Amino acid sequence: MGFIWSLIVGGILGWIGSLIVGKDIPGGVIGNIIAGIIGAWIGSALLGEWGPEVGGYSIIPALIGAIILIFVISLIMKAARKAT
Template sequence: MHFLWALIVGAIIGAIAGAITSKGKSMGWFANIIAGLVGSAIGEGLLGHWGPQLAGMALIPSIIGAIIVVAVVSFFVGRSKD
């Protein structure tokens, strides 16, 4: 059950990051989950486990990490289409 909550929260975190970076429309739900989970790991690794937590993820560092992931991935994906 915890795994399912982690996927849902990861999708929400990825969607928030996509909306903040204005790249959310081009990302699907699977990419949102991946960005949220990877961003959570990166954000918590860089910034620690502070702030409100949901499904074992610190939300603020996770969102910041997901923004970084979305920005970096969209930079490289956008670059390869030129």
């Protein structure tokens, strides 16, 4: 059941991060889950693990990490569109 919670929380974190940045992540729901999980890893590496924890993720650092990841991906996608 822990794996299912991780996927759900990762998807919600990726979705909220894309709402805050104002850019959609490619891949829809799967992209949001991946962005949330990788963002949680980035956030915990940069900020440590503090704040409320749900599904094995510290919510505040994970959300900040997801926002950073989505912002960087949107910059890369924008540069790739300009290059073509």
